Amino acid sequence: MPVIDVHSHVTPPSFREAVLGGHTWHTLTDAIGELEIPEFSISAADRIAKMDAAGVDMHVLTVNNDFYRYELDPGLTQEIARACNEEIGEMMACHPDRFTGLATVPMQDVERAVSEMEFAMAKLNYRGITINDHVNGVTFDDPRFYPFWEAVESLGAVVFFHQCGPTLVKARTSRYALPNSIGNLVDRAVTFGTLVFGGIMDRYPGLKICLGHAGGYSAFGAARMDKTWRAADMGVPEFADAKSIPRPPSEYLSRFYYDSCTYTEDTLRFVIDAVGIDRVVLGTDYPAPMVQDDPVTWLNGLPGITEAERTAILETNPAKMLGI
Amino acid sequence: MNPPSALGIVDVHAHVTPRCFSDAVLGGADWHGMTSADGELHNPMNRWTLEQRIEAMDADGIDVQLTSPTDVFYQYHREPAATDRIARSVNEEVAEMVRARPDRIAGLGTVPMQDPDRAVAELSRIVGELGMRGVMIDDHVNGHTYDEPQFDQFWAAAAELGALIFVHQYAPTSVEARIDRYFFFNSVGNLVDRTLTFGALVYGGVMDRYPDLKVCLGHAGGYTVFALDRMDQGWRAFPSMRGATLGPPSSYARRFTYDAVTYEPRTLRYLVDVVGADRVVLGTDWPAPMRVVEPVRRLSETGVLAPHEVESILRGTAAMLLGDNDRKAHETCP
Numbered sequence: 140m141p142v143i144d145v146h147s148h149v150t151p152p153s154f155r156e157a158v159l160g161g162h163t164w165h166t167l168t169d170a171i172g173e174l175e176i177p178e179f180s181i182s183a184a185d186r187i188a189k190m191d192a193a194g195v196d197m198h199v200l201t202v203n204n205d206f207y208r209y210e211l212d213p214g215l216t217q218e219i220a221r222a223c224n225e226e227i228g229e230m231m232a233c234h235p236d237r238f239t240g241l242a243t244v245p246m247q248d249v250e251r252a253v254s255e256m257e258f259a260m261a262k263l264n265y266r267g268i269t270i271n272d273h274v275n276g277v278t279f280d281d282p283r284f285y286p287f288w289e290a291v292e293s294l295g296a297v298v299f300f301h302q303c304g305p306t307l308v309k310a311r312t313s314r315y316a317l318p319n320s321i322g323n324l325v326d327r328a329v330t331f332g333t334l335v336f337g338g339i340m341d342r343y344p345g346l347k348i349c350l351g352h353a354g355g356y357s358a359f360g361a362a363r364m365d366k367t368w369r370a371a372d373m374g375v376p377e378f379a380d381a382k383s384i385p386r387p388p389s390e391y392l393s394r395f396y397y398d399s400c401t402y403t404e405d406t407l408r409f410v411i412d413a414v415g416i417d418r419v420v421l422g423t424d425y426p427a428p429m430v431q432d433d434p435v436t437w438l439n440g441l442p443g444i445t446e447a448e449r450t451a452i453l454e455t456n457p458a459k460m461l462g463i
Numbered sequence: 464m465n466p467p468s469a470l471g472i473v474d475v476h477a478h479v480t481p482r483c484f485s486d487a488v489l490g491g492a493d494w495h496g497m498t499s500a501d502g503e504l505h506n507p508m509n510r511w512t513l514e515q516r517i518e519a520m521d522a523d524g525i526d527v528q529l530t531s532p533t534d535v536f537y538q539y540h541r542e543p544a545a546t547d548r549i550a551r552s553v554n555e556e557v558a559e560m561v562r563a564r565p566d567r568i569a570g571l572g573t574v575p576m577q578d579p580d581r582a583v584a585e586l587s588r589i590v591g592e593l594g595m596r597g598v599m600i601d602d603h604v605n606g607h608t609y610d611e612p613q614f615d616q617f618w619a620a621a622a623e624l625g626a627l628i629f630v631h632q633y634a635p636t637s638v639e640a641r642i643d644r645y646f647f648f649n650s651v652g653n654l655v656d657r658t659l660t661f662g663a664l665v666y667g668g669v670m671d672r673y674p675d676l677k678v679c680l681g682h683a684g685g686y687t688v689f690a691l692d693r694m695d696q697g698w699r700a701f702p703s704m705r706g707a708t709l710g711p712p713s714s715y716a717r718r719f720t721y722d723a724v725t726y727e728p729r730t731l732r733y734l735v736d737v738v739g740a741d742r743v744v745l746g747t748d749w750p751a752p753m754r755v756v757e758p759v760r761r762l763s764e765t766g767v768l769a770p771h772e773v774e775s776i777l778r779g780t781a782a783m784l785l786g787d788n789d790r791k792a793h794e795t796c797p
Contacts, residue, residue: 278642311637311659312608315666316704320697321690325655329641336645352693359689360654362727363682363753367650370752375505378752381646389727406692409733428700429693 140450141196141236142435143457145299146351146398146422150179150203151226165219171205178426179203183230187237189425194435198425199461200227200240201269204303209274213248220244220255228263239461241269241299249283253290260294266461267297267347271304272326279330280337292345297460301351302326319429327355332364335391336383347460349396351422353406358397358413361389389413396460398422399452400431404441416448420457471526472759473569473781475629476681476722476746478533479516480509481556495549501535508750509533513560517567519749524759528749529785530557531571531599534633539604543578550574550585558593569785570595571629576604579613583620590624596785597627597677602636602656609660610667610706622673627784631681632656649753657685662694665715668707677720677784681746683730684721688737691716713737720784722746723762723776724755732767740772744780 150172151164158169173179181189190198202223208216224242231238242259244252259265268291277283291298306322307329327350334340334348350357364387371382384391392414400422401407411419421438423431431437438449457463480502488499489510503509511519520528532553538546554572561570572589574582589595598621607613621628636652637659657680664670664678680687691713697704698711708715716738724746725731735743745762747755755761763773 273641276641280644307637307641307655308659310640311603311606311656312610312663314608314610314704315662315706316697316701317659317662317666317694320694321655321658321662321686324686324690324693325638325651326641328651329638329647332645332647332651333642336647356651356654356686356689359686359730359733360651362725362730363650363654366726366753367646371646373752375752377649378646380644381650383645401692402696403692405733405736406689409689409729412729429696 140454140458142194142453143197143199143421143461143463144195144423144425144434145199145349145420145457145460146400147198147200147425148179148203148427149200149227149230150174151206151223152180152182153226155180165222166215167208167219172203173205173427176426176428183234183238187234190237193433196237198238199266199457200230200238201299201301202227202243204269204271204301206243207246207271207303209245209247209271213245213251216245216247217251217255224255224259224263224265228259228265231264235264239463240265241267241297244268244270246270246274249287252287256290256294256296260296267291267299269299269301272300272302272330278333278337280333280339285342288339288343288346292343295345295347295462297347297349299349299351300327300330323352324355327352328357328360331355331357331395332388335388336381338383340391340394341384347396349398349420349460351398351400352424353399353401353410354395354397354414357395358392358410361392361413364388393418396420396456399434399438400424402431404443407441408443411448416451417456419452420460421453470778470782470785472524472777473527473529473745473785474520474525474747474749474758475529475679475744475781475784476724477528477530477749478751479530479557479560480504480533481536481553483552483556484536485510495545495552496541497535497538497549502533503535503751506750506752511750513563513568517564520567523747523757525747527567527569529569529571529596530560531629531631532557532573534599534601534631536573537576537601537633539575539577539601543575543581546575546577547581547585554585554589554593554595558589558595561594571597571599571627574598574600576600576614576617579617582617586617586620586626587624590626597621597629599629599631601633602630602660608663608667609669610663615672618669618673618676621677622675625675625677628676628678629681630657630660630678653682654685657682658687658690661685661687661719662712665712666706666708670715670718671707671709678718679720679722679744679784681722681724682748683723683725683734684719688716688721688734691737717742720744720780724748726755728765728767731765735768735772740768740775741780741783743776744784745777
C-alpha cells in the first residue's frame with residue numbers, strides 16, 4: 140500500500156507568479172501565501188522528487204490556509220476557492236497516483252460551501268475539504284452549520300481542520316512563535332470540544348473528521364473536559380451545558396482522525412494510546428517551517444512504535460480515511 | 464531544618480474565601496468594591512469554618528493544606544492602593560488561619576502585581592512577618608505577561624525570600640475570545656493560560672536570571688508537558704524567536720514544580736514521565752467543584768505510579784518546596 144501524507148500544503152503557483160510580478164490574483168496580494176518559502180509553489184515534478192526522497196508515495200494537497208478568506212464577500216471567496224481548487228486539481232489530475240486533495244470552500248456562506256464542496260468532489264476528484272477552526276469567530280456547534288454537516292456526511296467528505304490567522308494565543312502574546320507553537324494546538328482542542336459538546340458528533344454519526352497537528356491538545360486535554368462533564372452533576376450553574384452530551388468527551392476521541400504531526404515519540408505514543416491506533420494518519424505539514432521532516436525514517440527510528448503501528452499510520456489508516 | 468516527613472501529606476492547591484469578605488458582602492455591604500457576586504459564595508464550602516476545613520482534610524488524609532485566597536481576590540485591575548488594601552486584609556486572615564493551626568495550615572497570600580513595588584513590599588511582609596510561604600498569582604497582569612522586565616524586581620524578591628510562587632488563572636481565560644459555552648473557559652482555558660505562563664517565564668529568561676526562584680504551576684502546568692513537543696520544534700524552526708532561552712523549552716521543564724491536578728492516570732503518568740515525580744506535588748483545588756475527590760486514596764491507587772513516586776508526590780516534593788521555611792513558620796506562632 141502507498142505511504143500517504145494527509146497534511147501538506149500548496150500556495151498556487153499562478154498566485155505566486157502574479158503577485159511577485161506586481162499584480163493581484165483574484166484581488167489578493169503578496170501579503171499572504173508565505174511567499175518567503177518558495178517550496179509551497181514548486182512544480183509537481185519537483186514535489187514528487189521530494190516525496191520520493193522521503194519515501195512518501197502520495198500527498199493529500201490542501202491549499203495554504205491563507206487562502207480560506209472567509210472574511211471576504213462570499214462570491215469573491217468562492218471565486219478564490221474555485222481558482223485554488225482547479226489549479227491544485229490539475230496537479231491531482233496529472234498525477235493521480237501521487238496526489239489527491241482536500242478543497243477549500245467559502246464557509247461563511249453554507250450554501251456556497253456545500254455547492255463548492257460538491258463541485259470539487261464530483262468534478263475535480265477531491266476527497267473532502269480543509270477548513271479553519273472557526274468562521275469569522277463563529278464555532279462549528281452553531282446551528283447555521285447543520286446543513287453543512289449534513290452535506291459532509293452524505294457526501295462522505297473528509298473534513299481536515301487546520302487553523303488560519305491569529306489563534307487564541309495571540310490575544311495574550313505575539314512573542315516567541317507561541318501563537319503557532321501553542322496556539323495551533325489550542326485552537327484544535329477547542330474545535331474538538333466544540334464538535335463534541337455541541338452535539339455535532341452525535342447528530343452526524345458518519346462524519347469523517349481529521350484534526351490537524353495531532354488534534355492539538357485534545358488527547359491530553361480530554362481529562363479535564365471529562366471532569367467538567369462529571370462535575371456538572373453538582374448543580375453549579377456555569378456547568379450546566381458541560382453535560383450536553385450522553386457520554387464523557389474522552390469517549391469521543393476515537394470518533395476523529397488525528398495526523399501524526401508531532402515531534403517526539405512520547406507525544407505520539409500518548410496520542411495513539413488515547414485515541415486508538417486506527418485513528419492516527421501520517422501528516423507532516425510539508426513544506427512549512429514546522430514540518431515533520433523525513434517522516435518515514437523518523438517513524439522507523441522510534442523504538443516504542445511497533446511495525447504494525449507504523450504500517451497503520453503510514454498506509455492503512457490514511458487509505459481508509461480517504462477511501463483509497 | 465526539619466526532616467521532610469515533618470510536613471506529612473501536603474495539598475498545595477486549596478483555596479479560601481476569607482470571612483472578612485464573605486461576612487460583609489453576605490450582610491449586604493460592599494467590601495472594598497467587591498460584592499456577593501464574587502468569591503464563589505454559591506458553593507457553601509467557601510463559607511466553611513477552619514474547623515470544618517480541617518475535618519475535610521482529615522477525611523481526605525491531608526496533613527497540611529497550603530491555603531491560598533480564591534483567585535477573585537487578585538483584583539489587579541484596581542488602583543494599586545485599593546488592591547493593596549484588599550490583599551492586606553485577605554493575607555491577614557490567611558495568616559490568622561496559620562497561627563490558629565500551624566500544624567495543619569500553611570499560607571499563600573495575594574499581592575498587587577500591577578504595582579511591583581507594592582507587590583514586593585507585601586510579599587516581604589507576609590513571608591517575613593506573617594510566616595506565610597509565598598503568593599498565588601494570575602497568569603498575566605492586566606494582559607502583561609511575566610517575560611516583561613517590570614516584574615524582575617518581584618522575581619528577585621521572591622527568590623531572595625525563598626517564597627513559593629503558585630500560578631493560577633483568573634477568569635476570563637484566553638479561550639473566552641472564541642467561545643463562552645461548555646465551561647471551556649475553565650476546562651480548556653485554565654490549561655492554556657498555564658502553558659502560556661510557562662512559555663513567558665522560560666522565553667523571558669526569568670528562570671535563568673533567578674535560578675533560586677520556586678514556581679509551582681497549578682493544574683499540573685496545564686498543557687505544558689504535552690506542549691513541549693511543539694514548543695521545542697518552534698524553538699528549532701524559528702531561531703530568531705528564541706527570546707532569552709539558553710536551550711529548548713523542554714530543558715526548563717524541571718525548573719518548575721507542578722501540582723497533580725490531572726483527573727486521569729494517563730495524564731498524570733505523562734506528567735511524571737516528563738518532569739519526574741520529584742517535581743510533582745499533591746494538589747486538589749479544594750473546595751472548587753473541579754476539586755480532586757479523595758485525592759490521597761486515588762493517587763495511591765492510580766495503578767500507574769511506583770510507590771516511591773507516590774511518596775514524592777504526597778510528601779517529598781512539598782518538603783523540598785516548603786521544608787526550608789517550616790521552622791520559621793512555627794517561630795512566628797504566638
